[in-house]
Amino acid sequence: MKIFAVNGSPNMKKGMTHILLDNFLEGARDAGAEVETVFLQKKKINYCIGCFTCWVKTPGVCIHKDDMAELLDKVREADCLVIGTPLYVDGMTAQTKTFLDRIIPLSDPHFELVDGHYRHPRRSGEKPTDVVLASVCGFYERDNFDGLIDHMERICRNMQVRFVGAVVRPSSYIFTLEEILADPVREIKEAARRAGRELVETGELSERVLDDVARDYLPRDAFLKGSNEFWDRCIKAGKFLAL
Numbered sequence: 001m002k003i004f005a006v007n008g009s010p011n012m013k014k015g016m017t018h019i020l021l022d023n024f025l026e027g028a029r030d031a032g033a034e035v036e037t038v039f040l041q042k043k044k045i046n047y048c049i050g051c052f053t054c055w056v057k058t059p060g061v062c063i064h065k066d067d068m069a070e071l072l073d074k075v076r077e078a079d080c081l082v083i084g085t086p087l088y089v090d091g092m093t094a095q096t097k098t099f100l101d102r103i104i105p106l107s108d109p110h111f112e113l114v115d116g117h118y119r120h121p122r123r124s125g126e127k128p129t130d131v132v133l134a135s136v137c138g139f140y141e142r143d144n145f146d147g148l149i150d151h152m153e154r155i156c157r158n159m160q161v162r163f164v165g166a167v168v169r170p171s172s173y174i175f176t177l178e179e180i181l182a183d184p185v186r187e188i189k190e191a192a193r194r195a196g197r198e199l200v201e202t203g204e205l206s207e208r209v210l211d212d213v214a215r216d217y218l219p220r221d222a223f224l225k226g227s228n229e230f231w232d233r234c235i236k237a238g239k240f241l242a243l
C-alpha cells in the first residue's frame, strides 16, 4: 500500500499532530506500506480562485503554478491519503482546507448519479481510493471531533473515495506529560502504531483501536485543574510552554 500523508499543523514537527501521525505512519510502515509525509505549512499552496480552468481549459491542471502540482502527483499515485490536522475552531486548519480545495483537478466536471446524489466522477485512473483522518485537539471530550469527522465523511463522498476512519486524540497535550504519565503516553502511541498496522493489514480501522487512541486517562477534574495551572504558567512566562 502506498500512503501519502499531509500534516496541516502549523507547528509541524513540534506539534501534537506530528506525534499522532508519526506513530500511526510508523505502524503502517512496519506492516509494509510505502509512506511519504509532507508538512503543508512548508509548501506554497495558493487558494483556489474558483475559475474552473482545471475543468474546462487545461483538464486536470490548475491555473496556479505552485507546490500543489507536485502534491497532486503524490495524491494521484497513492492508494491511501492520510489527512493530519489539529482541530481548529471545530474544524480542520486553513492549511488543510486549502489543500483539499485544490484537489478538484482530480475530478471531472460532468455529473453522475451516485447513491441518490449527483456527483462529479473522478478522472479515470485517479487514485487514491481511501482516506484516513488523523487529528488531535486540546479539549477533553472526544465529541469535539464530531463536526470534523462529519465534514471529512462528506468530503470523501463528494470526492468518491472511501473514508476508512478517524484516528483522533483529545487532550492532545498529554503527549507533553511523558515524565509524569509515562504509561498512558506509551499506550496511546502504541495504539496509534497499531492503528497504522491495522490499516495496512486489513484495510480497515477497528473501533477498538480507535477507542484505544482516544482513551481518557486523566480524570475530568484533574484535566481542568492541570490545564488551568498550565495556562497560568504560560501567561506568567509570556509564552506557550508546551512546544
Ligand SMILES: Cc1cc2nc3c(=O)[nH]c(=O)nc-3n(C[C@H](O)[C@H](O)[C@H](O)COP(=O)(O)O)c2cc1C
Pocket (backbone or CB within 6 Å): 009, 010, 011, 012, 014, 015, 016, 017, 018, 086, 087, 088, 089, 090, 091, 136, 137, 138, 139, 140, 144, 172, 173
Ligand atoms: C486557532 C486555534 C483553534 C483551536 N480550536 C480548538 C477547538 O475548537 N477545539 C479543541 O479542542 N482544540 C482547539 N485548539 C487546540 C488545538 O487543537 C491543540 O492545541 C492541538 O494540539 C494543536 O495541534 P498541534 O499541536 O499539532 O499544533 C485550537 C488551537 C488553535 C491554535
